[in-house]
Amino acid sequence: MSLASAPPKTEGPALKVVYKSTTKPTWCPGCGDYGVVASVERALSSLQIPTHDVVVVSGIGCSSNLPHFLSSYGFHGLHGRAMPVAEGVKLANHGLHVVVTGGDGDGWGIGLGHALHAMRRNIDLTYVVMDNEIYGLTTGQASPTSTMGQKTKSTPQGVIEEPVNPIALALSAGATYVARGFSGDPKQLSDLIAGGIKHHGFSLIDVFSPCVTYNHLNTFDFFRQRVYKLENAQHDPTDLVKAFAKAQEFGPKIPTGLFYRAEKPTYEDLEPALKEGPLVHQKAGIRGKDKVLDEFV
Amino acid sequence: MKDILLRAGGAAGDGIASVGEVFCRIFTRNGFYVFGHNAYQSVIRGGHVWFQARASPDRIWSQGDGCDILYALDRATVDFHASSLREGGIIVYDPEKFSVPPEAVPSGVKALPVPTLELARKFSPQSILQNAVGMGACAYLAGVPLDTLDGVLADQFRKKKDVLEQNLGAAKLGYEYAQGKSPASNHALPVKGGAAKLLLSGNQAIALGAAAGGLKFLAQYPMTPATSIMHWLADHASAFDILVKQAEDELAAINMAIGASYAGVRAMTATSGGGFSLMVEALGQAGMTETPLVVVEAQRSGPSTGLPTKTEQGDLNMMLGASQGDFPRVILGPGSAQEAFRATVRAFELAEEWQTPVLLATDLYLSEDMHSVDREELPLDYAPSSLFTVPEPTNGSNGYKRYLFTPSGVSPRAIPGQKGLNFVAGSDEHDEAGHLISDVNAGVPMAIEIRRKMMEKRMRKLQGVLATTEPPKLEGPAAAEVTLVGWGSTALPVRDAMGILATKGVPVNYLNVHQPFPLHAESVAKALRAAKRTMLVEQNYTGQLGRLIRAETGIDLPVKLLKYDGEPLYPWEIVGKVLEVTGHVPS
């Protein structure tokens, strides 16, 4: 049995960049996250970004194992702390494409504060949340996006808290690209992710990615029966008020697609220390700057 | 030793800290060594605050004992501090504000009324100008020439020319008023010492050391007494090309620093015990992902929010044990501003060389008090090496292995953006290539073997650190009646106490454990076994360094001087305890 898989392929033939890792995903058969990793792969390949210029950062959860199933650079960190790690990576080298991946517990529960702050900074990260409305890895407790009344291992009598609304949150926090995808529609999803990566600023792609093992309410069928595409509904993604209105639809009909997009300077654009290019390529140390000592006289 | 001590006291908002800084600089500029102690509270206005400047032609390390000139802005200052005045002491106060009855003035001390408000009104109705009059009077009493004071004020008000004129005028009136009423203090120093000294806080020394050591990214969340590191670096960020990020909390601060370091820049975060508590999980993440990281832990009195503006060394246990599991870490505890500067540069080297977190421990006393240093003690000519080297050994037949097993435990490090070296850094246990062994492989025979080897690889780094770092220094005479043992800022009052004890014919030396972890146990044991007597000196309740030494060497240090009231140790406390344990005075 081989524990270490073969070396990741970094470059494919001429125009094809291969993001597929030789490490096989360890998710349950049928898990929604397969569709998400395939869509991330497809999005990155379609943009022809060399694998060594991409860093995928994640936290902890079934979904957060995703960086291992891609051939880019990756950082698989702590539960809820992917976002600040990613911000550090981006600020150290804004020449890199930084994608953050994780679950609803990771991002909308323990890591919620970081997510909101990253959004208001409009830092150029692409955040892909595999929202299965449950804690998968810890075997099925309620998550912040679980439905009112939903019975889970930690809520045998049913959830009695309103779920977080990731789309509305992102809109109010200042994210400049706000989208929702569905693992059951990899074509739309990979386009949304590619759009997010190309977008100059913070992009969120919240993805319905069913947990086939622990969430028997929000199944593939549940979503298939309800989702409709904003791109087919004359939605104007430059209109924040309309985007908010669409974000409230969560019943018999649930919109997917791009809710909102705006062009704004990013944190990196405004940070004076990055004027001379990525920090990582700048000189370090203060050799020859002895004049600074005069302030202590 | 000749020294003079000036103390100013009043309420928060009275401008005591600026007066204190001027008191320090009128001496450093004339070439004297100075120590400035700032005693303040966690309120923005009101309460009682004071600042003490001690100056001497000889090297001094601490705030010293007593006071010679007390500039009292309120009656409480007289009540709280008059008893500290030494023989010949002078209380400067304004009779328009309050009176000082004879019974409030200790014998051998005199009260000198100076109409600070009245004289200040000649220039401005603003009452704050009274301090210029007060400083003028105190400068005269301390034997400092008026033009020295003028020079310091000119720099302080560099950007406010009109205010400067008023201040210079008021200071002159105060100076001349005192001159007409009293001889200078009998502790006054000669007019000129050696070459001008630099005056800086411990935190400024750390910030400067970080910049010199190649810092490119600081992420921090404000918390006393670490905050001024961020202030200073933010102020100098554009001159030094450093990115300073105020994070949303300490969890974010340390994780941002880890991300930046992973991406290839020297990164740091700084906090106090409360913030460090929040950083604990991420500290282990740096250890596990083998990401270099420097964390400044500026301790203050705990537990919990504790005494936010008071000092303590109570976080050593936490630093030793922070985060689950075993992983290599280094804890440095510098004992002066100069050492703090060098230790910060060293922290970056160690973090990078051993790819692991380094904790730079300081405390409120060292971090916020003002220290005088000679220019040469802050060399800025250090040239950090480039991180973009192609890691060796690289590929082999199995591809790049970020966590390759090596004799030193250090593996070749790639930086994102480098072609062909892609890897995933994982907080889960992983194999040499970085692949998880925590899920489907956990517990299978090969993974068990890898886990064991991976633990041993990481932990091996500690042996390397021990072999390449300096063991604790025994300061002072080789033959001593007592060997004092401590770490961090304890060195400051201890060094002054050693001087005093030497004049009393009681030679003592000091084992300065400037790197509590990994502890150079053999050197420590050797020094302790050779000691005639030992005495542990620490600013915490349980003697945390003492417990570490016992754990690592089996040697107990039964005689202890432990202080945990929030105030720094004073040399006389150490002198008193030494005289007691050596039988020079009855206990």
Ligand SMILES: Cc1ncc(C[n+]2csc(CCOP(=O)(O)OP(=O)(O)O)c2C)c(N)n1
């Ligand atoms: C600090 C911390 N608390 C708790 C856990 C345990 N834990 C691991 S994953 C997880 C929840 C995962 O839920 P989610 O992010 O939605 O991911 P999913 O497994 O559903 O993809 C929790 C609570 C942890 N690893 N770290």
Ligand code: SF4
């Ligand atoms: S438990 Fe759920 S989320 Fe986790 S891998 Fe299985 S199906 Fe996916």
Ligand SMILES: [Mg+2]
């Ligand atoms: Mg989940």
